[in-house]
Amino acid sequence: MSLPHAILTALLEKPSSGLELTRRFDRSIGYFWSATHQQIYRELGKLEAEGLIRVLPSEQPARGQKKAYEVLPAGRAELARWTSASQDPKPHRDAMLLRLRAAAVVGTAGLAADLRRHREMHERQLAEYREIERRDFPPGKDGPEDRLRHLVLRAGIDLETFWTQWLDHALAEFARLPDTGGPESPAVRKA
């Protein structure tokens, strides 16, 4: 249960409206914790009700008007508590690995094309991360906060590099395999 904490972090970095948060989740934060605008609006409502954030005064809260939130002391305390608390990692779910395993049983037909497509996507994401790194972390910028944020970005860069290479490896393996309905069938075998 981390969405509220992702939002608190984002709001501490910079007070924002729901839509601004949505856009920021589409960029930096969303790279390791994605969220739709509905999730965000709902969560903002809850956080406000719990007294962890509040609407910035000044703007009137009419519908269709910007409504910016800031974090209250209780929210900062909650985020600090959550950050330092021991947490078990959630198990991964990776549909592509599942598909490969399924392919071992029902055949590899059509899979290689999607492997290539995923490879391209990972490569594009990697280029985007590298661009962010170039822009946001030039050589001089290395205060404590910068170091931590850079560390997180590095994880993104290294992960995309990892998947790009792994998919290359998988594609090379595919090239050595018959690209048919698999080891024991032309598609449906016991029809």
Place this chain on the structure above:
Amino acid sequence: MSLPHAILTALLEKPSSGLELTRRFDRSIGYFWSATHQQIYRELGKLEAEGLIRVLPSEQPARGQKKAYEVLPAGRAELARWTSASQDPKPHRDAMLLRLRAAAVVGTAGLAADLRRHREMHERQLAEYREIERRDFPPGKDGPEDRLRHLVLRAGIDLETFWTQWLDHALAEFARLPDTGGPESPAVRKA
């Protein structure tokens, strides 16, 4: 939506009862697609209703009796369809990276211990994968199905290696940082 396909794959590898599936999900398949026994029983019910699997004859279906399922031709066809269909990868969610980003704002207190703990967990998982590799993929065993399954296991091994190394890197970075309430506070700053 991949749980039904994970189950179909498992059942094609070997017809099983709900509990047997649950155990197999705790081992091999669950390493990239985890599921609880309730999810599995519910999904088995749906798959049977849709005519993709059926109860193996022989055993009577009284409660508390083993009830093994096998995949029907329609199920195999559905799995083949799903495997070859183009699918977009779901965005990752990684709470640890989120916590590091939060730590850049509210401080790193207490985080290093959990980084170390996660490092140990990844290392243990890595050892387990290596053991499986040694046991299930000895040098001679490399038919097409073996190659694909080995590829999937390799992804697990390489990912755990990746995280172990990344956490080492993060811990080294932490060692160079003040381990306090963060850049701008003793915990709650504007109280």
Place this chain on the structure above:
DNA sequence: GTCTCTTATGCAACTAGTTGCATAAGGCGG
């Protein structure tokens, strides 16, 4: 022979996340 433990199956309620759509304000074109 009944008590308790393990195996096996399952329901119900809850939490999290997604999808589709609705509403309202403001700007701008004609």
Place this chain on the structure above:
DNA sequence: CCGCCTTATGCAACTAGTTGCATAAGAGAC
């Protein structure tokens, strides 16, 4: 001044996954 586009906020319904508990059969303890 009316229709249309963009910005901004939000509800409702749905899908997926988790947690807690209930039920029943068989095995062995005593």
